[in-house]
Structure formats: C-alpha cells, structure tokens
Amino acid sequence: MKNFETHFNSPSNFQELSEARDLYWSDILSRSALAKTIMSGDFDKRLYAIYLIETYHYVIHNPRHQALVGVHAKNAPFNYVKFCYDHANEETGHEMMAFHDLLSLGLEKNSFTLDSPLNSTELLIGYLYYVSTTGNYLRRLGYSFWAEDSYGYIGELIGKVKEQLSLDHTQMTFLVSHSAIDEAHSAEIESMLNKYCSSAEDWNEVNRVMYTTLQIQALMLDEIDSEYQRIKKGEDSRYSFLNAIL
Amino acid sequence: MKNFETHFNSPSNFQELSEARDLYWSDILSRSALAKTIMSGDFDKRLYAIYLIETYHYVIHNPRHQALVGVHAKNAPFNYVKFCYDHANEETGHEMMAFHDLLSLGLEKNSFTLDSPLNSTELLIGYLYYVSTTGNYLRRLGYSFWAEDSYGYIGELIGKVKEQLSLDHTQMTFLVSHSAIDEAHSAEIESMLNKYCSSAEDWNEVNRVMYTTLQIQALMLDEIDSEYQRIKKGEDSRYSFLNAIL
Amino acid sequence: MKNFETHFNSPSNFQELSEARDLYWSDILSRSALAKTIMSGDFDKRLYAIYLIETYHYVIHNPRHQALVGVHAKNAPFNYVKFCYDHANEETGHEMMAFHDLLSLGLEKNSFTLDSPLNSTELLIGYLYYVSTTGNYLRRLGYSFWAEDSYGYIGELIGKVKEQLSLDHTQMTFLVSHSAIDEAHSAEIESMLNKYCSSAEDWNEVNRVMYTTLQIQALMLDEIDSEYQRIKKGEDSRYSFLNAIL
C-alpha cells in the first residue's frame, strides 16, 4: 500500500470500516520512522516535546472544524447537527492538555513561542477545514473514528515513551485522555456512523477521510522524527529551544 | 429616536444594558405597524402565518451563526467558546416549532414552499452572520439578550393574537417557548455578559448589536404587516397561498 | 412606500429595473434628513467629513465581496465570473479617494483613527457579504447598478455641498469618480444584467438587492446627518475630533 491509495474492498458498513482502520494503522506503523525511533529506545524528551507541540497545533482546530460541519450540514438530521456542536463543545480547550504535558518536561512558560506548525501538521489542519465545509457532511466522522480511539494501535509506543523518559501519568494527559479507549465516546461515533451512513457514497467518503487523515498523520509523525534527528545532530531547527529540557 | 441611531448614555454594565433594552422596545412598539394592526383586532390567521414563516426563515440560521462565533473567537476564554457551541446545540431545530405552528393553522404540508424570506428578514440573517464572524466576539450576545427574553415586551400582543384567533397553546409553541421568560437561559446570557464584558468597547458592541438587530426586527414586523395588508386587499403577494386557511 | 417593501410591478427587464431605480431614489431623497440639511445650507465641513468617513468604511469592502461573488458562483458563465474578478480588481483601493478627500478638509493624517463604522454602515457591509456569498449569483448586480451610477440622482446635492463648502474638485475625488456617469462602466453593468438575467427570479433578486441596499444607504445618510447634528450641538460623538477642521 502506498500513500493516498485506498484500494481494497471499500467498506460498506461499520464492521468493514473498522477492519480498514486496522489495516491502515498497521501499514502506517510498519513504515513509521517515528515508531522505529521509539522502539529503538534511541531518543530523549525532545522527541516527545516536538510531538506535543505539533499536537497542540492541530488540536486547537478540532472543535472549530467540528462546529463547521454543523454549520454547513444544511439538510442533515438535527441529531447529527447537534452532535457536531456538542462534540465541538467537548473538544474545546483540549490543546491545553498537550501544552500542560509540554511544560511538565521542564520548559519555562514564556521562554518559547509556538508560531506555526510543521508542514504536514498544517496540511492536516487545512485538509480538515476543507473536509468539514465541503462535500458529504458525514465524512469528518472518518477522522473522529480513528483520532478518538487510537490506544489500541499506539499503546505500546506510548508505554515505551513513558518508560524510557520516566514520565508519570500527569505528564501524559493528552495521550492518556485521547488514546485511552473512551468507551462512551467511541460508542457515540459508532452510533452516528451506523445511524446516518446510508449509502455506499457515505461509507466511501467516511473511509476516504479516515484514510487520508491517517496518511497525513503518518507524514506528521515522520516529520516529527526528522525534526528530532536534526536537533539531535545539532542542525538548525525551529525547535532548538528544546535543548533546554535535556 | 430614529432608526439606527443609538445615542443616549451608552450602557457600561448589565443594568444599563437592560434599561437600554426597555427603551428600544418601547420605541419600537410605539412605532410598529404590526402592533397597531394587532391591537386594532383587524386581522386574521394569515397575519400570524406570515409572522411564523418569517420566523422560520431566520430561526434556521440562529444555531449556525451562534456556532460561528465560537469558531472565530480565537482568543476567547474557553467557557465562552463552549457556551457558543452549547447554545448552538440547544437552538438546533427550533425553526420546526414555527413550522409546526404554521401547519396547525390548517395548511397542507406539501401545498406550499418557503423559498426565501422577506427583504428585512434576509437583512437580519445577513447582518447576524457578519456580526458573528467579525469584530468583537462578545457582540452577538446583544442579539441573544433580547431575542431570548421578549415575553415581557410582547406578551400583551401575543395574548391578543391568541384570543382573536382562538388559538390554543399547542399552536403557539414557538412564541411560548421563545418569549416566555426562560429563567435559566436568561440567567446564562446575563452571566456571560457580566463575566466577559470587561471594557467600554465590549458593552458598546453588545449594545450596538442589540440595538441594530432590534431595529431590523422592527423593520421585519412592519414588512410582515405590509405583506398581510396586501393579501387582505387581494393584491399580488408571494403569500397568497395563505388564503387557503381563511 | 415604507422601508423594505418592494411592491409595484416587479421589474422583468432592464428598462423596468431602471424605472424602479428612479422610483426608489425619488422616495429616498424625499424622506432624507441629510438631503434636507444639505438643501437648507445649514451645515459645514464636518458633515461632509462624516460622509467621507462612512464612505471609506464601506468602500474598503466592495472589492472583497465583489470577488466573493466570483468564488461562490459555481455554475455561472465564465464571463460573469471574470467580470466579478475584474471588477474587484478595479475597485481595489477606491476607499483611498474618500480618505484623500477627508484629509483635504484639513485633518492631520495621524490625528485620528477610523475604528468602526456607524451602525447602518456596518449593516450595509454585512448585508453585502451575505448577498455576495449566498443565493442567486447575479443579485449583487443590483447594488452595482445604483452604486456606480448615482450622479443623476445626487448631482444637485453634490453641487450644493461643493458650493457651500467652497470645495474644489480635488476635494471631491470619490464623489466625482463614483457619481459621474461612468459610461463605460454603466454599460458593462447593463450588459451583464441583459446577458445573464434570464428569469423572473433573476430580476427579482437583482431588484431585491438594489432596493435593500438603497434603503440601508438611506438609513446611513440619516445616521450621518444625525451624527452631524450631535457634534454641532456639542453632544458627545465619536466624531468630535472633526471640530479641528472648523
């Protein structure tokens, strides 16, 4: 499987969508430079810090484009629109968990600025705004479907990071809260998908967005690793200020 | 006081904003052609029907521009942003109350279409989108402040309509739910205003939007009356289909 | 004729649209407080200054919402879309003519700020964004149709202002360039209307926007007069800084 190609049997129900998610994750993790670095154990806090910074950047936008789905879903069932606003409400401020975890690594609050994200992070943000304001109004669910239930896929990596960096759980509030299988929330996304996806086109668009956002996330993970390798080698990087936490 | 002029002491706290609201309403009602028609008793169901149609048109947009405030309020306190999404959630589908009341007057469901609103109704809609996506992020509260707590001002008119048309309360679900002093909701708007308006500029912008939207509403009430007078005289009107409910 | 009512025979071709424009202007001027003030001769430079400030505020947005018509006119003929972008190009920077005329009255360039427009000016701006991004993609032509060819209607008023304030033509660059019958431009708007308005709905929507924007302009003219009367009486006004040019 190469980037941005989604050919296998297109999912046509929730079960098949779940299987596609398994497949995409397994493909991504098998190719991920970041996963390799983590499993090798050859990394320090700066890698986790860069991950948290990029997470901060894209997570700020989650409630905004989630709300925009509601605004643009003109003929959607009221309960779906209400879900969009309710979910936007819930997601508001979650970037502060990533920010909190970042500070917990030893950075002084006003010693740095977070101006703009890495290229692939910005790509993820921009694509999600487009997805949320055009086309099939259900399709952003394909992003929620993986983004809010990833512990099963990255739990091992999280464990390795925690152990290697001797982090306690107060330093992993974002990953813990977002990756843990939040059963209530997962159930809500599943319920939305099952209630409102009623055509092959619906499932296709949800799958397209799940696939594409997962691919961009994979690019982001690689870019995080690459940026880390740069500061490790002492090369010029916007994130050189992280040397302060070594 | 003429249209679109707001000169008296600008409010600088909640008490003064409330007083300004009293003043604007009293000015509007004293000049309202619709209020005159209602108090004269010289009207039938078609007048109420036109009011419900225009209400349907603008109420559809309330949750949308309410949510857009949250999307655009980049540096706002999280609780204000969450209020925006939560409020959008609550407002979703309220236009169906106006539609229900309309059908209750005796219209067949598919015997008519509601293509586009009257001029002033569209003006209200357009202005609220602009207010919600530009400028001071608190200012849309000036609209909520009057729109969700108007029973004290129009209760007498509502009573007159109810009596004259022999309506029961199941035919006035929109007006009853929206005009009744919803104490919880009013308290929430008051709380937002008191918590987050912290400068003269904030109060000014809230006042500006309260004033301007009330003025446009006044124009809308006049246009409703005018459209009613037209069908009453048998003149050409987009709402001639309402003759079916006489 | 009252505000925001458009009942007479709806125009169904260019000739009838022109006649409607005559009618609206004549109604507006007969009721205009600003026109009365000007014809009475009882005014000074501050009145013209306020007019220029409000003009500056709304004219900045003209190219922007003009371009947005092109962006949103998904199925429009290419020549119409091209006209939108071309027209946006031409309109860019025209607010500087109003600003230039304002400075020519004797204000120091950095002695004042132009923070936000009057209520009705902002209403005009907001409505035009809505009109330009929703509904019939031809309808903004109803605004261009009067806004770019108004000399015939307000030429006498302009003459009176010029004479009373002893202005030379370098102090009236905005009004001269925008009100003079720009034959080429007028011909272009006429050509767009005749080429692309092909249904009663098209003409109706163009007429609706012509009518509504003219009415808001009328409100703006009244508000300008009212603000002038306030500073003349020494009452509190955001425009008190204009006393410097007396």
Place this chain on the structure above:
Amino acid sequence: MKNFETHFNSPSNFQELSEARDLYWSDILSRSALAKTIMSGDFDKRLYAIYLIETYHYVIHNPRHQALVGVHAKNAPFNYVKFCYDHANEETGHEMMAFHDLLSLGLEKNSFTLDSPLNSTELLIGYLYYVSTTGNYLRRLGYSFWAEDSYGYIGELIGKVKEQLSLDHTQMTFLVSHSAIDEAHSAEIESMLNKYCSSAEDWNEVNRVMYTTLQIQALMLDEIDSEYQRIKKGEDSRYSFLNAIL
C-alpha cells in the same frame, strides 16, 4: 529527502527560491512512479486521461483560492491585491482546456461524470484553500511559482506522452499552455516575489507552500499511476469508463 521536510538552506531571495524549486522537482521526478511508467513507454491513453481528469478537478479551484487571497490580504499593498484578482480573472475557465483535451481522446461528452477527485487531488485543493485564507498573504505565490512554469521540468515527460500516444498539439492544450514557459506570467510572479517578500518569514512561507504543494502534486502523480495500473489490470476503478477510448 523525505516527504514534507524542507531542510536545506532556507531560501532568502528569489535566486535561492529558484534553486530550491530545482531541487524539489529533481527529488520528485526521481521518485515518481508516474514518471517511471511514462519513461518505460508501457502506457496508453487512459493514463493521460486520468491525469487530465485530476487536473480538471484541481484547476477549477485555482481562480477561487487565488481570489480569496485578495479578499483576506487585509493590509497588503493594493498592487498585490489587484494582482490576486487579476490573476483569478485570467485563470477562470482553464479547467476547460483539460476537459477539451480529455474529450479529444475519444470520450462522448455525456457518457461520464466527474464527481470527485482522487484523495491526493482533494488534499491539494483543500490545502490551497487553507493557505489562501490564513497566514502570510504572500505564501500562495509559492504555488504559482512552480505551477505556472513547469515545462522545464516535465517537458521531456510531455514529449514522451505526445509521441507514444500520437497526440497532436490540439490534444495537449492544457499542458502546452500551462507548462510552456509563459515568459510574461513568470516575470509577473517573479516581480511579485521580489517586490513584496521582505522578510525571512515571507520567503520561508513561500518556500513552505512551494514545497508542500509540490509534494502533494507528487502524491497525486503517484495516485494517478496507481489508478491507471488498476484499470490496466482490470481491477475495480472509478475510471473504468476510460476503457472506451482504447
């Protein structure tokens, strides 16, 4: 060099930006599956057809997001804003060249629909809307810089396609007009960059967008190749209708 990483000396002037463009293109072409397929000669008209379809999809949006730059560039120099609208004007309708070339391959006009683009094509579209409406107002120039002057890089590939498929130049109107070194247009983009990029941040953002859009284009070229390989193998594809032109 891996995807979405832009580390080499950041360009700080036009010359360095041009060198970066050379580098990115050379990296892309060396890894491109589509380039490999073309150079191998093992392809037929369907490959070119898929390329034209994806081109049609993204080119429709070019004038729209180009115009949006002008709308959002609030404090930009007038000449830059005017360039945006003017350029939007010029780009309007160019997708019809790709459509024309597609029909010239032997498809019946109404025998197919072009519903939605491939994943990476949609990613390019969505990212460009985001880039055009947020952040540094100059940065979309990084896209124009390569998109309108690519003949030097892909001329050899175009030549190979032309020869292999025995196409005449009337069947390559899009590639010829867009890839040919349009000296006037190139000079205009160069002039904009040199006139308005005045800080390291400006050059960085232009470079970021040049790099990222080139990378997404590379993904798109790969996805086009992959889709072609599928229909060649008789696998299920949305583009199976292209078998008609064999």
